[in-house]
Amino acid sequence: MLTIDGDEASAVRTNTPIQITTGGTYHFGGYFLQTQASPSQRSFQGCMQLIRVDDHLADLTAVERGMLGAFENVSLDMCTIIDRCLPNHCEHGGRCTQTWDIFSCSCDGTGYTGATCHTSLYEQSCEAYKHLGKYSDVYWIDPDGSGPLGPFRVFCNMTEDKVWTTVVNNLPAQTAVSGSSRDRRTVLQLNYSATMEQISAITDGADHCEQHITYTCRSSRLLNTPDGTPYTWWVGRGNEKHFYWGGSGPGVQKCSCGIEHNCINPKHHCNCDADQKQWREDSGLLVYKDHLPVSEVAVGDTNRPGSEAKLTVGPLHCHGDRSYWNAASFNTPTSYLHFSTFRAETSADISFYFKTSAPHGVFLENLGNTDFIRLELKSPNVVTFSFDVGNGPVELNVHSSTPLNDDQWHRVSAERNVKEAVLQLDQQYRQVRAAPAQGHTRLELYSQLYVGAAGGQRGFLGCIRSLKMNGVTLDLEERAKVTPGVKPGCSGHCTSFGMYCRNGGKCVEKYNGYSCDCSNTAYDGPFCTKDVGAYFEAGTLVRYNLMPEVTSSVSSMDGKDFAQSLNTDMNLTREVVTFSFSTSSTPSILLYISSRIHDYMAVVLRRNGSLQLRYNIGGLLEPFTVDLDQRNLANGQPHSVNITRIEREIHVQLDHYPSVSYTLPEASDTQFNLVKTLFLGKVFETGPIDPVLIEKYNTPGFVGCLSRVQFNSIAPLKTALRSQLAVSVSHQGKLVESNCGASPLTVSPMSANTDPWHLEGGADFPFNEERVVPDGLNRNSTIIGGIIAVVIFTILCTLVFLIRYMFRHKGTYHTNESKGAERSESADTAIISAEPNFTETIEENKKEWFI
Known part of the structure; x- marks a missing residue:
């Protein structure tokens, strides 16, 4: 047993x-x-x-x-x-297991990583995700890093310059409330997707927070203004009751209409306080962030006959992360900031960003009797993390392949615990050192924490920002305000983050960060990556004036004097045109740029769906015309076009295909003179215009989508959609903004060398449009017909050869004597006299053929 x-x-x-x-x-x-x-x-x-x-x-x-x-x-x-899991060194709920000699931590499902589950897997805020190049989405954030708060999910809205963090609650919109009185109020509890401690971490670090609240009423009083006891109140952070409503502020028992003096009844400060039988509403934003979020609402006047109320409390929205941009500039080698002693006996983590042009310097240091901890830029390519817990000094080094004193932001993170020490640079270079099996494990420090120079060390010159130690952000800016040699904040963010401004967007420096200026691009969004497009109906056109209107006296001058009298910017030797389009209708004019003389540029879609570029520049008798592609591009798919002209050289790129070059003839000018107006979709012009464009392509006009339209530094379509007061742009017909240009191209890509319609060279000049397959003819039918014709021709030639071979010995023969040979002195004379082009034929064809 x-x-x-x-x-x-x-x-x-x-x-x-x-x-x-x-x-x-x-x-x-x-x-x-x-x-x-x-x-x-x-x-x-x-x-x-x-x-x-x-x-x-x-x-x-x-x-x-x-x-x-x-x-x-x-x-x-x-x-x-020895019970190596007592005390448990696994943090944040990590599970401890042990062998005879060691313990280990399982961090699965905790949101943390590392030997002791100390380091968070997630960024501290939506702001941090944005500067990693992320886009609007749901993310996990951990505001205090390795601190006690766990990670939680939020929605990050990055469609604006400001990055908004959204935390939702469970209260349905228009929640009906009935049967409540001043003595027995109905209390509506709100639960959020994060705990109050986690939400407080967001609001404390945010620049601005807001929450929209709406009370819809019928015979239901709200705040009982002006002098009565409120029937309804709301409770915010700290469980405090608040007697103001959205659109108002603390200490003011009013709604937004009372602040703006537009309430239905001027005697009251809220619309609902008028106690009318019609449905009324009081709504607005609560913006005092120390009171947010709303945790409950107590409603107290819905028990009378005919009395009804509906309540809506929106999600909490916050923007900004002051800890992420909290920075200080160290201007002298002896500059430093000091803070209280760093308490990190068994576990410590330090993270920050730095940028410098100096080759070395101490980032921070904290000393004990013999123990110490130090982070240092030891050389232009080496960052060092050194410490001593009583077992002797330990030093970790990470080597960068590129210099670190490049005045760019670099990220350093260091961690030390009873298991190991880790040093990481730019989330790319990393060194790990295991702790000794026996010996001291507690880091005992006594001095102040010094950021910058300390104790005669080589001081740091440059900027440090977002310094976190064990999940706590040190307020560098506040301490720098009262410290000589150190300035709060740091400039030059664009040197590191300017690359995120795409499509020609300009990086703009801010005190705590940067923004992308997209005003001179055809794009929008925080990084200038959002397409701006519009749907054109038949007859819709956009007109952008490139040249200011001039008086009749000036316009009566001849062309040469007129050109000299205007700004030379209107005479172009270079232009860059980019746009995207999708349509199923042909023919049409996609883009047309006119001038005050006969110069123009046009991109048209022919009847068979192929794209054509037309240039008419001084010195040409007829327009320079190039068929950019023989494929049918009117297939409902988006296509991108990029055209660049530098004097006589024209470079065109269509979709994903390689750029193709064309050359204007020597007779043409190099200047596009007196550019006047840019048209999209259709042309409505009073000056000189090519009649071919009007007859073939202008009616009924472009029907489809245009987006990303840019001419040099001008975005005409974006201006027409966004600038209501712009005098330079106008449109006719219905113009509806659409993101159709952002749709993915569903036609599979094809390389140039396998594309049967790819043209290797440029077009000859003048290019005869009639030599191309006529409009309306099916391309596949043409190919098949050509193949059949070649086969029939080959068969006929073979039959002729056989017949000649069979009858060459039948007793009759031919001579090649020319007519009139009997009257000529010799055979040569007869041939020459009978064939006037004989000499030319010999020179062109030196070969003899015998049959």
Whole structure:
């Protein structure tokens, strides 16, 4: 029978008595046979006590004295097992397990990582995600990093210059409230997707927070203004009651209409306080962030006949992260900031951003009697993390392949715990050092924490920002305001983050960050990556004036004097045109740029769906015309066009295909003179215009989507959609903003060398449009017809050859004598006189053919 902890684990019962005979020797803890396995794999590790054999207690004292049995590597009369999970060094709910020698932490599902689950897997805020190049989405954030607050999910809205963090609640919109009175109020509780402590971490670090609240009423009073006791109030952070409503502020018992003096009844400060039988509403934003979020609302006037109310409390929105941009500039080698002693006995993490042009400098240092901790830029390519917990100095180094004194932001994170030390640079370079199995583990520091120079060390010159130590952000800016040699904030963010401003967007420096100026681009959004497009109906056009209107006296001058009288910016030797379009209708004019003389540029879609570029510049008798692609582009898919002209060189890129170059003829000018107006979709012009464009392509106009339209530094379509007061742009017809240009191209890409419609060279000039396949003819039919014609021609030639071969010996023969040979002096004379082009033919074809 086997018994474990007093419970019968297994038993074998039989009616026949069983006799078990054992030898005279018992082995406890292992029997070391001659095997290849190590003793640790074959023997028991742990403690035994109260060992009984044949119901007699084993005398371990006699074993120890050598009077009974033998032992090896055993501590008798004591138990030396160490519980390495007590105390538990696994943080944030990590699960501790151990072997005989070591413990380990499982961090699965905690949101943290590292040897002791100390380091958060997530960024501290939506602002941090934005500057990693992320876009609007739901993210996990951890505002205090390795601190006690766990990570939680928020929605990050990055469509504006400001990055908004949104935390939602569970109160349905227009929640009906009835049966409440001043004595028995109905209390509506709001639960959020994060705890109040987590939300407080957002609001404390934010620049601005707001929450929209709406009370819709019928015969239901709200705040009982002007002098009565409020029927309804709301409770915010700290469980305080508040008697002001959205659109108002603390201490003012009013709604937004009372602040703006436009309430339905001027005697009251809220619309609902008028107590009318019609549905009324009081709504607005609560913006005092120390009171947010709304945790409950108590409603107290819906018990009278006909009295009804509906309540809506929107999500909490906050923007800004003051800890992320909290920075200080160290201007002299002796500059430093000091803070209270860093308390990190068994676990410490430090993270910050720095930028400098100096080759070395101490970032921070904290000292004890013998213990210390230090982070330092040791050389232009090396960052060092050194410390001593009583076992001797330890130094970790990470080497960068590029210099770190490049005046760009670099991120440093260091962690030290009882298991290991880690140093990481730019989330790319990393070194790990295991802690010794035995020895001291507690870091004991006594001095102040110095950021910058300390104790004669080489001081740091440059900027440090977002300095966090064990999840707490040190307020560098506030301390820098009262410290000589150190300035709050740091300029030059664009040197590191300017690359995120795309499509020609300009990086603009801010006190605590940067923004992308997209005003001179055809894009929008925080990084100038959002397409701005519009849907054109038949007859819709956009007109952008490139040249200011001039007086009639000036316009009566001849062209040459007129050109000299205007700004030279209107005479272009270079233009860059980019746009995207999608349509299923042809023909049409996509883009047309006119001038005050006969110069123009046009991009048109022909009847067969192919794209054509037309240039008419001074010196040409007829427009320079290029068919950019023979494919049908009116297939409902978005296509991008990029056209660049530099004097006579024209470079065109269509979709994903390589750029193709064309050259204007030598007779043409290099200047596009007196550019006047840019048209999109259709042309409505009073000046000189190519009649071919009007006759073939202008009616009924472009129907489809245009987006990303840019001409040099002008975005005409974006201006037409966004600038209501712009005098330079106008449109006719219905123009509806659309993101159709952002739709993915569903036609599979094709490389230029496998594209049967790819043109290797430029077009000849003048290009005869009629030489191309006529409009309306099916391209596949043309190919098939050509193949059939070649086959038939080959068969006929073969038949002619056979017939000539069969009849060449039938008794008749031909001579190649020319007519009139009998009147000529010789055969040569006869041939020359009969064939006037004979000499030219010989020069062109030197070969003789015999049949």
